[in-house]
Amino acid sequence: MPRVHEILVRKLREHSRLSAEDIAEIRAFSYSVRTLLPNEDFIRQGDVPEVCAVVVSGVVARYHLRRNGGRQYLSFHMAGDMPDAQALFLDRMDHAVSAIGQATVAAIPHSEVERAFEQRPSVGFAIWRETLIDAAIFREAITNNSARSITVRMAHFFCEIFYRARATNLVVGDTFEFPISLRQLGETLGFAIASINRSLQELRNMRVLEFRNGQIQIKNWSKLKEFGEFDPAYLHLRKPPIAAK
Amino acid sequence: MPRVHEILVRKLREHSRLSAEDIAEIRAFSYSVRTLLPNEDFIRQGDVPEVCAVVVSGVVARYHLRRNGGRQYLSFHMAGDMPDAQALFLDRMDHAVSAIGQATVAAIPHSEVERAFEQRPSVGFAIWRETLIDAAIFREAITNNSARSITVRMAHFFCEIFYRARATNLVVGDTFEFPISLRQLGETLGFAIASINRSLQELRNMRVLEFRNGQIQIKNWSKLKEFGEFDPAYLHLRKPPIAAK
DNA sequence: CGGAATGTTGATATGCCTCAACTAAAGTGG
DNA sequence: CCACTTTAGTTGAGGCATATCAACATTCCG
Numbered sequence: 001m002p003r004v005h006e007i008l009v010r011k012l013r014e015h016s017r018l019s020a021e022d023i024a025e026i027r028a029f030s031y032s033v034r035t036l037l038p039n040e041d042f043i044r045q046g047d048v049p050e051v052c053a054v055v056v057s058g059v060v061a062r063y064h065l066r067r068n069g070g071r072q073y074l075s076f077h078m079a080g081d082m083p084d085a086q087a088l089f090l091d092r093m094d095h096a097v098s099a100i101g102q103a104t105v106a107a108i109p110h111s112e113v114e115r116a117f118e119q120r121p122s123v124g125f126a127i128w129r130e131t132l133i134d135a136a137i138f139r140e141a142i143t144n145n146s147a148r149s150i151t152v153r154m155a156h157f158f159c160e161i162f163y164r165a166r167a168t169n170l171v172v173g174d175t176f177e178f179p180i181s182l183r184q185l186g187e188t189l190g191f192a193i194a195s196i197n198r199s200l201q202e203l204r205n206m207r208v209l210e211f212r213n214g215q216i217q218i219k220n221w222s223k224l225k226e227f228g229e230f231d232p233a234y235l236h237l238r239k240p241p242i243a244a245k
Numbered sequence: 246m247p248r249v250h251e252i253l254v255r256k257l258r259e260h261s262r263l264s265a266e267d268i269a270e271i272r273a274f275s276y277s278v279r280t281l282l283p284n285e286d287f288i289r290q291g292d293v294p295e296v297c298a299v300v301v302s303g304v305v306a307r308y309h310l311r312r313n314g315g316r317q318y319l320s321f322h323m324a325g326d327m328p329d330a331q332a333l334f335l336d337r338m339d340h341a342v343s344a345i346g347q348a349t350v351a352a353i354p355h356s357e358v359e360r361a362f363e364q365r366p367s368v369g370f371a372i373w374r375e376t377l378i379d380a381a382i383f384r385e386a387i388t389n390n391s392a393r394s395i396t397v398r399m400a401h402f403f404c405e406i407f408y409r410a411r412a413t414n415l416v417v418g419d420t421f422e423f424p425i426s427l428r429q430l431g432e433t434l435g436f437a438i439a440s441i442n443r444s445l446q447e448l449r450n451m452r453v454l455e456f457r458n459g460q461i462q463i464k465n466w467s468k469l470k471e472f473g474e475f476d477p478a479y480l481h482l483r484k485p486p487i488a489a490k
Numbered sequence: 491c492g493g494a495a496t497g498t499t500g501a502t503a504t505g506c507c508t509c510a511a512c513t514a515a516a517g518t519g520g
Numbered sequence: 521c522c523a524c525t526t527t528a529g530t531t532g533a534g535g536c537a538t539a540t541c542a543a544c545a546t547t548c549c550g
Contacts, residue, residue, distance in 0.1 A: 064388045067474055072388040086381075089374045094381050094479040121366065128373050129334045135376065136331075136339050138383035143309045143317040145391040146435030150506075182529065190391030192507050197530060229312055234339040395538075427497065437539050442498060 002056045004031055004106040011080025014167055014237050015133060016126035025120045029113070031106040036060070036099035038179070043097040049087040051107035055079055058103025059178060062095050063187070073188040075137055076100065076161060076178075079168055085131050088113060101179030101214060129236075136234045145190050148229065151199045153189050155228030158209055158216055163232050166241040179214030247301045249276055249351040256325025259412055259482050260378060261371035270365045274358070276351040281305070281344035283424070288342040294332040296352035300324055303348025304423060307340050308432070318433040320382055321345065321406060321423075324413055330376050333358060346424030346459060374481075381479045390435050393474065396444045398434050400473030403454055403461055408477050411486040424459030 005027045012018060018026075033056065036042055043049060045065050053060075055077050062083055064072045074095060077083040083097050088110055117124035137160070144156050165176040180188075186196045203209045208224040210217040218224060232240060250272045257263060263271075278301065281287055288294060290310050298305075300322050307328055309317040319340060322328040328342050333355055362369035382405070389401050410421040425433075431441045448454045453469040455462040463469065477485060 062384075064384065066388070066392060070392070072392050074384050074387055086377045089370060090377055090381070090481050092478065092481075094481070095384060117366065121362065121369075124366075124369070125334060128376075131373075131380065132331045132335055132376060135380040135383055136335070138380055138387060139307075139309065139319050139340060142319055142383060142386045142390060143311070145387060147311060147315070147317050181527090183527095193529080194508080194531080195506055198506095201530095233337065236335050236337075236339070426495090428495095438497080439499080439540080440538055443538095446498095 002033060002104065002106070004033070004054060004056060005029065007056060007080045008054050008082075011168065012126045012130065014080075014239075016122075016129050016238075018126060019122065022120050022123050022126070025116045025123050029108045029116070031108045033104055033106050036103045036105065038101050039098060041096055041098040042105065043084055043093055045093055045096045047093045048091050049084055049093065049110075051109050052082060052088060052113050053084050053097070053105045053107055055081045055083065056104040056106050059100040059180075060097055060103050060105065061100050061184075062097050064095050071184075071187045072190075073184060075134065075141070076180075078165060078170055082127065082130055085127055085134075088127075100184070101177070133236050136236060140234050150189070150191055150195055151202050152228055153191075154185075154196070154199050155203060155208065155224055156230050157185075157189060157228075158203075158211070159225050159228045159230035160232075160235075162216055162218055163230070163241070164235065167235070167237055174218045176216045177214060178211075178216050247278060247349065247351070249278070249299060249301060250274065252301060252325045253299050253327075256413065257371045257375065259325075259484075261367075261374050261483075263371060264367065267365050267368050267371070270361045270368050274353045274361070276353045278349055278351050281348045281350065283346050284343060286341055286343040287350065288329055288338055290338055290341045292338045293336050294329055294338065294355075296354050297327060297333060297358050298329050298342070298350045298352055300326045300328065301349040301351050304345040304425075305342055305348050305350065306345050306429075307342050309340050316429075316432045317435075318429060320379065320386070321425075323410060323415055327372065327375055330372055330379075333372075345429065346422070378481050381481060385479050395434070395436055395440055396447050397473055398436075399430075399441070399444050400448060400453065400469055401475050402430075402434060402473075403448075403456070404470050404473045404475035405477075405480075407461055407463055408475070408486070409480065412480075412482055419463045421461045422459060423456075423461050 009018060009023055009026055031054070034042065036058070042053070057079060060077045060083055062074045062077070064074060066072060084093065087093060113127070140160070144153050148156060161178060162171065162176055165171050170176060182193050182196050186193045189196070200211055206223070206227070208220045208227060210219060254263060254268055254271055276299070279287065281303070287298070302324060305322045305328055307319045307322070309319060311317060329338065332338060358372070385405070389398050393401060406423060407416065407421055410416050415421060427438050427441050431438045434441070445456055451468070451472070453465045453472060455464060
């Protein structure tokens with residue numbers, strides 16, 4: 001049985017202070033766990049969710065469905081993240097959420113989260129802060145996808161994913177499991193698959209990063225973050241994780 | 246003296262229901278008004294604001310400052326918007342805010358807003374919803390700037406601005422005052438000035454839109470929104486404004 | 491009234507896309 | 521468990537959308 005409450009508390013503490021009472025309130029959440037197959041949608045554009053998801057393991061992604069049937073990936077989420085927290089206040093989903101690789105999510109009824117807001121406003125503020133950091137991540141994606149050339153953009157993207165994974169203690173050695181396909185990378189960064197492929201090879205040749213078989217392996221963090229123009233200030237973490245070697 | 250409380254209430258009601266008590270709480274806010282010159286910054290990246298801005302008139306923009314000194318504009322805000330509401334929970338600003346053309350903003354002390362959250366959680370929820378809609382707008386900008394060609398992208402951008410302006414009753418006839426420069430348009434959409442110029446001419450030749458002297462004039466709304474792939478669902482408004490003719 | 495910022499246009503350069511052909515890996519039914 | 525199909529990844533050649541650069545026109549502003 002996954003320790004959903006602990007995973008959520010741990011995550012919220014990356015950016016927010018929680019009192020013992022706050023934590024008690026969170027521990028009172030009931031939830032049901034769902035296992036997702038690779039690429040399985042669990043929220044579709046237009047849905048009106050009545051539960052709130054917390055990622056338990058694996059990676060989930062948010063994306064816009066385009067008129068031509070293509071996708072634009074918007075963000076990626078890992079253990080502790082609440083990828084549809086917005087549905088607590090915005091009825092209709094304006095984007096979809098799906099698993100990248102296998103993943104498990106816990107679903108907490110909105111009613112319980114709302115009750116927690118009443119009992120302990122500071123729990124609400126922590127979740128509000130979580131959604132504000134999401135917004136900061138979206139802003140950074142605007143800049144990344146609008147103003148940087150392909151290989152720099154890719155480097156920045158992997159910096160963010162790796163840094164966040166590390167903050168949540170999901171990095172083993174210098175490697176993080178991130179089973180995204182080249183197609184999906186293209187639909188994230190706004191490039192064609194062929195270009196993504198060549199750019200990945202460039203990063204490998206620079207000896208800063210390898211991406212193979214759904215694993216990100218960092219070879220030279222300081223060179224990578226320099227090249228990718230990565231500054232983690234926008235992630236608003238209370239304590240930056242120890243930088244990768 | 247601008248009627249700041251009314252402007253804010255009106256805006257929040259575009260997406261949220263407010264009770265008489267909620268409105269009374271908002272009316273209790275004290276504030277100071279500041280007039281901004283064109284292109285004047287009022288928040289810089291790294292600032293730790295102690296007041297919360299509400300746009301009273303004109304347009305303000307949020308932007309990232311890039312390493313090379315360039316800017317990436319992230320979003321534009323008009324009467325009633327709270328462009329730095331995030332600072333209520335995130336200490337350091339990860340982006341700057343400046344005026345586009347002349348503008349006026351009201352500054353409300355964080356302490357007063359926080360008190361309102363205590364007295365009337367639903368006021369907090371309305372402002373939370375406001376920040377969630379901001380996030381939805383950022384997501385749409387990711388898709389716009391990553392997946393659409395220059396002229397479609399520009400059309401979508403003007404659709405959003407015009408639609409939001411109309412929802413807030415800022416459109417006079419078929420025209421909205423939006424004194425942005427071509428350079429800034431380029432730094433918003435991720436294109437060079439020369440290309441922006443040519444794309445603007447294309448929209449004019451299509452007879453869907455004119456942009457001249459800082460005024461957006463809509464010539465053919467239904468054709469424009471079709472061409473720009475614009476669907477306002479992501480703005481999460483309770484009542485869509487009457488569509489432009 | 492002079493200088494700077496902004497907008498306009500044309501010519502050339504280039505980064506990424508498209509398409510196509512191929513390889514490798516993964517899933518599927520006999 | 522193998523043959524088959526499908527999906528994912530790789531590579532090269534050529535094309536095109538947008539960048540860059542330069543010259544000039546215009547408007548703004550001190």
